[in-house]
Amino acid sequence: MPTRHKNLGAAQWMANGSAIEVVDLTLPENNVYAENVFGPAAQRARLPKGVYRKLQATIERGEELDPSIADAVASAMKDWALAKGATHYTHWFQPLTGSTAEKHDSFFGPTGDGMSIAEFSGKELIQAEPDASSFPTGGIRATFEARGYTAWDPTSPAFILENPNGATLCIPTAFMSWTGEALDNKIPLLRSMEALSTAALKALDLFGDHDAQRVFTTVGAEQEYFLIDEQYYYERPDLINTGRTLYGAKPPKGHELDDHYFGSIPERVLACMMEVERELARLGVPIKTRHNEVAPAQYEVAPIFEKSSVGADHQHLIMQTLQRVARNYGLVALLHEKPFAGVNGSGKHNNWSMSTETGHNLLDPGDTPYENLQFLFFAAAVIRAVDKHQGLLRATVANAGQDHRLGANEAPPAIISIYLGSEIERVFQAIAKGKVHKSTPKSFLGLGTPVLPHMPLHAGDRNRTSPFAFTGNKFEFRALGANQELGMPNTVLNTIVAESIDAMAGDLKKKLAKRGAKLETAVVDVVGDVYREHGRVVFDGDGYSEAWHEEAERRGLLNLRTTPDALPQFISPSTVQVFSKYKVLDKRELQARYDVYVEQYITKVNIEAETAANMGRTLIVPAALRQVTMCDEAGIDSLTDEVRGLTEELVSRLKVLEAANANHPHGTPIKHAQYMRDKVLPAMVSAREVADDLELIVADDLWPLPKYQEMLFVK
Ligand code: ADP
Numbered sequence: 142m143p144t145r146h147k148n149l150g151a152a153q154w155m156a157n158g159s160a161i162e163v164v165d166l167t168l169p170e171n172n173v174y175a176e177n178v179f180g181p182a183a184q185r186a187r188l189p190k191g192v193y194r195k196l197q198a199t200i201e202r203g204e205e206l207d208p209s210i211a212d213a214v215a216s217a218m219k220d221w222a223l224a225k226g227a228t229h230y231t232h233w234f235q236p237l238t239g240s241t242a243e244k245h246d247s248f249f250g251p252t253g254d255g256m257s258i259a260e261f262s263g264k265e266l267i268q269a270e271p272d273a274s275s276f277p278t279g280g281i282r283a284t285f286e287a288r289g290y291t292a293w294d295p296t297s298p299a300f301i302l303e304n305p306n307g308a309t310l311c312i313p314t315a316f317m318s319w320t321g322e323a324l325d326n327k328i329p330l331l332r333s334m335e336a337l338s339t340a341a342l343k344a345l346d347l348f349g350d351h352d353a354q355r356v357f358t359t360v361g362a363e364q365e366y367f368l369i370d371e372q373y374y375y376e377r378p379d380l381i382n383t384g385r386t387l388y389g390a391k392p393p394k395g396h397e398l399d400d401h402y403f404g405s406i407p408e409r410v411l412a413c414m415m416e417v418e419r420e421l422a423r424l425g426v427p428i429k430t431r432h433n434e435v436a437p438a439q440y441e442v443a444p445i446f447e448k449s450s451v452g453a454d455h456q457h458l459i460m461q462t463l464q465r466v467a468r469n470y471g472l473v474a475l476l477h478e479k480p481f482a483g484v485n486g487s488g489k490h491n492n493w494s495m496s497t498e499t500g501h502n503l504l505d506p507g508d509t510p511y512e513n514l515q516f517l518f519f520a521a522a523v524i525r526a527v528d529k530h531q532g533l534l535r536a537t538v539a540n541a542g543q544d545h546r547l548g549a550n551e552a553p554p555a556i557i558s559i560y561l562g563s564e565i566e567r568v569f570q571a572i573a574k575g576k577v578h579k580s581t582p583k584s585f586l587g588l589g590t591p592v593l594p595h596m597p598l599h600a601g602d603r604n605r606t607s608p609f610a611f612t613g614n615k616f617e618f619r620a621l622g623a624n625q626e627l628g629m630p631n632t633v634l635n636t637i638v639a640e641s642i643d644a645m646a647g648d649l650k651k652k653l654a655k656r657g658a659k660l661e662t663a664v665v666d667v668v669g670d671v672y673r674e675h676g677r678v679v680f681d682g683d684g685y686s687e688a689w690h691e692e693a694e695r696r697g698l699l700n701l702r703t704t705p706d707a708l709p710q711f712i713s714p715s716t717v718q719v720f721s722k723y724k725v726l727d728k729r730e731l732q733a734r735y736d737v738y739v740e741q742y743i744t745k746v747n748i749e750a751e752t753a754a755n756m757g758r759t760l761i762v763p764a765a766l767r768q769v770t771m772c773d774e775a776g777i778d779s780l781t782d783e784v785r786g787l788t789e790e791l792v793s794r795l796k797v798l799e800a801a802n803a804n805h806p807h808g809t810p811i812k813h814a815q816y817m818r819d820k821v822l823p824a825m826v827s828a829r830e831v832a833d834d835l836e837l838i839v840a841d842d843l844w845p846l847p848k849y850q851e852m853l854f855v856k
């Protein structure tokens with residue numbers, strides 16, 4: 142069938158999604174929000190008062206769970222789930238694969254008389270024992286036992302996962318080895334939230350705030366993704382196997398018109414987005430924003446921020462729901478960081494802040510000098526943390542897909558720096574210099590002390606090139622890849638900021654102990670010290686420019702260009718020190734993660750290389766040979782020579798690729814990863830170059846793969 146006809150098929154769609162119907166959303170009974178979540182409303186309705194209160198104490202204030210309530214919670218949760226049509230339950234967890242895992246068990250057990258009854262005990266709620274040997278453990282399992290167990294995380298509400306043929310109760314859990322090491326991304330995240338809360342409360346105490354009982358870190362992530370027609374997806378082995386196109390000539394230049402960004406959303410895509418949002422609403426995931434992104438066929442979805450642990454769970458649901466619902470519209474959601482070479486990739490912006498249990502955001506500059514002072518302190522702690530642990534932050538966003546994106550003039554550079562906005566930067570500079578400078582903003586008032594600032598309300602400008610930007614009342618870590626889970630990056634942020642707050646609170650306490658000490662002066666002194674030492678990480682210029690690379694080097698900032706360069710930061714002495722001190726991950730648990738990430742890098746590149754070689758040999762070379770025959774038959778030697786030459790070149794480059802990928806070195810895993818980067822990836826690029834040239838001259842009806850312009854522009 143000629144390609145054009147296929148495109149016509151791809152462009153046609155029917156409103157076959159399950160959400161398309163006219164619903165009067167002003168009626169309360171039509172409000173679907175959180176209807177599939179065993180959250181506070183369902184808990185209050187179904188739990189005995191005392192049990193409900195104890196559960197809330199754990200959820201709201203992080204108090205230790207009283208195990209005696211487990212049976213009551215389990216029973217209420219089961220009845221609620223059965224009423225929703227659930228027949229099975231699962232401990233839903235987050236192994237180091239970067240996605241989620243589930244093993245379903247039926248509620249129903251035989252009673253011996255040919256009948257069955259639904260049972261679910263507190264014990265089954267609290268703990269299960271999946272075999273840990275099938276999940277990456279980075280060696281933890283090998284030396285100990287295969288057994289792992291999952292433990293209920295009561296801070297994240299259980300939810301119902303629906304399928305056309307039934308429903309399953311999903312219980313968010315933590316996953317650990319029998320010997321207690323964290324094998325997942327949830328445990329360290331919870332531990333890091335605890336560490337940050339302790340440190341921040343200590344600081345707030347010095348500020349005279351004795352009311353706060355808990356400080357939560359918050360996260361809201363903007364998710365970029367592509368939607369393409371599923372017909373093209375299933376015609377491309379590279380998309381199926383690796384999530385990205387390993388071949389493909391760029392579409393005609395100028396085709397990537399600027400009007401796509403924030404442009405009107407194609408009808409099929411909008412219908413899909415609406416169903417995604419409705420499904421997420423039912424799961425209690427508060428989606429707020431949707432729009433077109435910069436690249437053709439690229440979009441974004443963003444939720445309202447939540448506590449980090451819940452936000453991280455919800456991020457998984459967002460990614461999974463996008464992929465699941467897209468299929469109802471004949472679409473496939475691509476979450477790869479760089480599905481199309483030469484076209485903008487997809488990232489994820491991790492908006493991060495800290496707030497007390499009553500909702501006081503510690504990174505809100507506020508209107509009063511007192512609030513300003515607190516803001517300066519906590520913002521300085523972030524600056525200190527990001528500077529001290531810049532390598533680790535870079536490592537948490539490192540993976541094979543990211544290497545095609547970071548630093549490629551479309552995404553933040555591999556150098557970690559902070560953008561504060563010029564007003565706030567000048568305030569910090571003035572404090573560091575110990576005086577109000579002529580150039581400090583007008584709003585910079587003294588009150589009681591000449592250096593006490595009145596902060597501007599807005600951070601001022603934006604800087605799209607910065608990997609870590611202050612955006613008014615939160616920091617935005619903009620270097621995450623679209624496919625990433627939020628657990629690890631936020632664990633890192635929480636832990637390193639906890640350390641900084643703790644250290645700065647120690648300094649502040651000493652200064653306050655001096656006779657006649659004033660809070661204002663002491664805070665300004667501490668902040669000044671921090672900024673003098675760590676202000677080098679603050680940069681408000683163009684992060685894409687060559688000049689910044691040189692400047693960053695002069696400042697002594699790290700520039701870890703690729704994943705193999707960055708990953709060793711997970712086991713650097715400064716990482717081990719801070720993670721052990723705050724009991725987030727011990728040396729062994731860090732080493733395990735490092736091993737797993739290095740292994741994942743090698744595996745990914747290997748799969749890409751095998752897929753590229755195979756597609757070259759079995760799809761592209763045969764198409765080129767047909768073209769040679771056709772030119773030959775036509776008797777036009779110049780054409781025959783051209784195609785023949787390119788075909789021979791492609792075959793020889795494919796052989797180089799096959800050889801490179803057949804002979805992996807023995808040695809340490811990191812050496813192996815470097816080999817994949819230095820020998821295998823370049824061989825893939827080199828084969829692709831010739832294949833893409835062939836794509837431009839081989840007859841359209843002979844070319845075996847959907848082209849960029851079809852995938853990106855047929856909607
Ligand atoms: P911007 O356009 O500046 O990025 P938005 O208000 O659109 O800001 O927010 C973008 C994302 O930041 C949203 O997902 C939002 O929930 C999140 N966000 C806002 N405030 C906070 C906060 N205090 N902590 C964490 N995330 C936040």
Ligand code: MG
Binds near residue numbers: 363490617
């Ligand atoms: Mg943003």
